[in-house]
Amino acid sequence: MLASDDIDRIRHLVSIVADADGEQPLNEDATLALAGDDPAVSHHLLDEAGELIGYAQSNARHGTAQLLVHPLRRRRGHGGRLLLDVAGHGVWAFGDLPGARRFATTRGLAERRRLLVMERPLEPPSGAVFEGVRPFDPASEAEQLLAVNAAAFDWHPEQAHFSRADLDARMAEDWYDPAGLLVSADADGLTGFHWTKRHPDGRGEVYILATHPRAQGTGLGRRLLAAGLEHLAATGSATVHLYVEASNARAVELYERAGFAVVHRDVLYAPDPRSSDDR
Template identity: 45%
Template sequence: MNLTSSQAEQILALADRAYAADGCAPLNEEARFAIAGTPAEHLLAEQDGVIVGYLQWQPAFGTGQLVVDPHFRRRGLGGALVEQLIEGLADPTLGLAGSESGEWGLWSFGDLPAAREFAAALGFRPSRTLLVMRRPLADLQPSPIPEGLQLRGFQPGDRDAFLALNAEAFAEHPEQGALDADGLAQRMAEDWFDPDGLLLAFDADGLVGFHWTKLAEPGTGEVYVIGTAARVRGRGYGRVLLDAGLAHLAAAGATEVLLYVDSAEQIPVRMYEGAGFLIDHRDLLYTKPAQENR
């Protein structure tokens, strides 16, 4: 189904109410892009014409995101939306495409106790953990830039090389690796986009890495994405790009910075720990094998 502008506004307001109650956002950036019109399926629960429950299903990733109004929780609305999704995945005539692997999951942002109980009651198990890490932007000690490496901001002619390197660096990453020209254009249209904050690293043979920084909230920057080419792995370019991006965010007015990293990716986790980042909280993906859907 396609959302009307009224439905989209109601869903965003619902997400804001949940954020105020829980202290963490129930929908991530990808979900908000989908509310604005990128491909996804939308399941709604309403009371007296007002949306009080929302489940977004993204078949490309085999994942969903669920939010229920704080004033309407523990009434079975969340479970009913999940059951509706399960029925849709089991019956192609209902129009909900499933994931290619057959395994699918629901994201829980903030690892809230209530979300753990909800997932366990429905037979979901945690299968992936994203670490949300932070550090203050004080006492920065930038890494020296190696000889033969040049850093500069993004320019329009860099698009294809950037997308190719992103696809290579995140070939095993279901979300980031899928970034295409449309997705890039959508992000570049956001108010927070700064071409100088998308730092690119070049050697004599071309683009070898990037650090895409983000400053969406006053005072808080983000290590949005860091990627390096396979041919230069092990040379420390990731740390050089990390430090250069932190310096850019500090100069832009950020006083702290956060990032998201998969806990299974130990090399970047150790790099971030070495750069002074500490774990703030965790986001969990709860999955359910296809054979257990009924």
């Protein structure tokens, strides 16, 4: 577990890198993990003359890592040192910036996953009512929601492991709005949910959209999506964005039909098996 002063130093470095690159170098999971005690998470700090100049975080459960180097300390081998610290994990390049691509290719890393950021404007709220869609009841439905998530994302390296601790941590965040976590149910329990998020700058987000396999192909995903967009519009959001795996063609098609377009890409780089010696 990180000491509080180290957390502050990492956050300061993150802000410097974000200002220089125009991209946040750590995603939400990694940011929350700074103050957590997850045994699957490892932290690697790189100091020079008493100054934090680099940081890497790996997550053994996800098999991925994130790393960053101070903008004024790059091209000096520091990134390579941090990469060795997280060896065996794929490394995220948020925004897939040219410098990150060069860093990856010169070290024999190739693209393994592509995460699309899609966005669309929001129309003013219509007042539409979506039958069977209602707010989530955390007192009685938490385990059902986690079960729907696990069934819907059983193929996903990160989302499949979304736990009760993850749920509780996000519900404790300032942005959490109980009215913005919408669910649907049948006689057997929850069938799907749309968790919306409103950012401090007013942007809306399709945070998680999930339907249980028994309800897929019924139009439930479209209805939950529409209900969540209506909620975000009613809160004053003018735009909405989301993250989706490029390989998830069914979800990408759903969002395209709902008016979303790709505005950004994140890439996970990992060793290229074709470059290994199989002899």
